[in-house]
Amino acid sequence: MSRLKGWKEIPIGGLILEAGNAEEYQTGTWRTYRPVWDEGKCIHCLFCWIYCPDSAIIVEGGKMKGIDLKHCKGCGICDQECPPKVKAIEMVLESKLQSEKGE
Amino acid sequence: MGKIVALTGNDAAGTAMIQIRPDVVAAFPITPQTELMHKFAEAVADGDVDTEFVSVESEHSAMSAAIGASAAGARVMTATAANGFALMWEVVYIAASYRLPIVMTLVNRALSGPINIHCDHSDSMGGRDAGWIQLHSENSQEVYDNLIQGVKIAENRDVLLPVMVTSDGFILSHTLERMEILDNQGVQDFVGENHPQHTLLDVDHPITFGPLDLPDYYFEHKRQQVLAMEKAKGVILEVGREFKKLSGRDYWLFEEYQMEGAERAIVALGSTAGTVKETVDALREKGEKVGLIKLRVFRPFPKEELVEALKGIKALVVLDRSNSFGGFGGPLFTEIRSTLYGSGLSFEVLNYIYGLGGRNISLKEIEGVYSDLKEVIETSKVKERINYLGVRE
Numbered sequence: 001m002s003r004l005k006g007w008k009e010i011p012i013g014g015l016i017l018e019a020g021n022a023e024e025y026q027t028g029t030w031r032t033y034r035p036v037w038d039e040g041k042c043i044h045c046l047f048c049w050i051y052c053p054d055s056a057i058i059v060e061g062g063k064m065k066g067i068d069l070k071h072c073k074g075c076g077i078c079d080q081e082c083p084p085k086v087k088a089i090e091m092v093l094e095s096k097l098q099s100e101k102g103e
Numbered sequence: 104m105g106k107i108v109a110l111t112g113n114d115a116a117g118t119a120m121i122q123i124r125p126d127v128v129a130a131f132p133i134t135p136q137t138e139l140m141h142k143f144a145e146a147v148a149d150g151d152v153d154t155e156f157v158s159v160e161s162e163h164s165a166m167s168a169a170i171g172a173s174a175a176g177a178r179v180m181t182a183t184a185a186n187g188f189a190l191m192w193e194v195v196y197i198a199a200s201y202r203l204p205i206v207m208t209l210v211n212r213a214l215s216g217p218i219n220i221h222c223d224h225s226d227s228m229g230g231r232d233a234g235w236i237q238l239h240s241e242n243s244q245e246v247y248d249n250l251i252q253g254v255k256i257a258e259n260r261d262v263l264l265p266v267m268v269t270s271d272g273f274i275l276s277h278t279l280e281r282m283e284i285l286d287n288q289g290v291q292d293f294v295g296e297n298h299p300q301h302t303l304l305d306v307d308h309p310i311t312f313g314p315l316d317l318p319d320y321y322f323e324h325k326r327q328q329v330l331a332m333e334k335a336k337g338v339i340l341e342v343g344r345e346f347k348k349l350s351g352r353d354y355w356l357f358e359e360y361q362m363e364g365a366e367r368a369i370v371a372l373g374s375t376a377g378t379v380k381e382t383v384d385a386l387r388e389k390g391e392k393v394g395l396i397k398l399r400v401f402r403p404f405p406k407e408e409l410v411e412a413l414k415g416i417k418a419l420v421v422l423d424r425s426n427s428f429g430g431f432g433g434p435l436f437t438e439i440r441s442t443l444y445g446s447g448l449s450f451e452v453l454n455y456i457y458g459l460g461g462r463n464i465s466l467k468e469i470e471g472v473y474s475d476l477k478e479v480i481e482t483s484k485v486k487e488r489i490n491y492l493g494v495r496e
Binding site: 011012015019040 | 200201202263290301307310312314316320322323326327
């Protein structure tokens with residue numbers, strides 16, 4: 001988490017002076033479940049990319065490349081929308097993943 | 104050069120607005136403010152001012168439209184009274200929080216109920232913590248002068264806060280008075296052009312007004328408002344000095360009337376200060392050492408200056424034209440007594456709540472207040488700390 005600024009360092013009145021700065025606000029820590037993507041199963045239909053409300057599906061050259069975990073809030077819509085025959089995304093408890101990896 | 108005219112408080116405020124020529128005015132009529140907006144709307148209809156006049160369906164909408172226009176970069180004014188102000192409530196706070204320099208006349212009227220249309224200060228005092236600068240007026244001249252200065256105070260880069268100018272309902276708003284108005288060009292040159300730093304219509308620099316402010320930053324924005332209020336005091340004085348060059352009239356944080364050598368004093372707001380002055384003059388002629396402090400700037404509250412002005416006083420009365428039910432006296436009393444605690448000054452301070460719902464206050468009653476103070480000094484006893492002046496038993 002970046003250092004929070006003091007009252008003398010920020011614009012007055014709650015103004016946001018730069019466009020598109022929502023990217024700086026990291027919402028990944030809100031997650032309870034993390035989408036785990038299986039590249040081998042993925043057919044790159046990009047349904048997850050269309051439905052993701054946080055633009056957290058990373059796409060390059062028309063292909064799914066992974067999930068932006070700094071912004072993904074873990075809503076599970078990608079898992080829901082991934083075609084039943086594909087099932088390339090699985091929601092796993094964040095706490096479980098973190099304790100396994102010692103994160 | 105100025106011109107001597109006879110105007111009501113409402114016409115004085117309307118005239119100031121016509122001369123200021125704000126970009127946008129959004130307002131809804133309410134007694135006793137109606138004639139003020141009537142006068143201004145007429146000037147718009149006649150083409151005398153090119154203001155965009157927005158007739159809204161409620162005061163909540165009036166302040167909301169004012170906020171939108173101000174955020175877009177316009178110079179914005181409005182006016183209301185009592186229940187209209189109460190209906191604005193949530194957006195009144197937002198105007199200050201977004202740091203929008205809106206200037207509003209508040210024609211003081213008692214808040215219902217039972218429904219009453221006459222003067223007291225329950226409306227402006229209800230808004231005392233909203234983050235607005237409050238300039239109080241003794242007469243129509245001050246309503247006019249405070250509005251013109253208000254624009255310049257509000258838009259100062261160190262301040263950027265909305266300003267409320269009060270005018271006692273009916274007592275000022277509907278009473279003809281002799282006063283002096285400035286020429287249009289003089290007012291225009293004084294207020295100058297509004298050049299806000301950040302506006303919604305500046306498409307080359309897109310910004311966001313009013314985003315969600317969570318526990319991580321809301322407190323910091325409130326702390327900034329504290330600083331703006333602190334800085335406003337100096338700006339009010341600076342604008343006052345500049346205004347004197349234009350008008351010849353003196354404006355400070357408060358007026359000290361016959362305070363030289365005074366032992367007994369009254370602190371009052373608004374038109375009642377005029378009645379107190381009459382009483383002070385009569386008592387001074389009899390050799391009594393009485394004086395008055397007429398508070399002009401209620402927010403930011405001039406605490407250090409008041410302590411300085413009250414040195415030498417032996418007993419003090421604070422007149423409140425509103426009450427804080429279940430509290431310890433009226434809002435002005437609470438503030439003054441809190442200011443004095445720990446200041447090194449120690450004299451008795453009494454509160455007289457008066458004039459609720461437009462109840463008249465007489466010279467005789469004020470004379471009675473000064474004689475009560477005499478008794479307090481002579482006996483070193485306070486019979487009642489909080490008194491209700493002019494209420495029938």
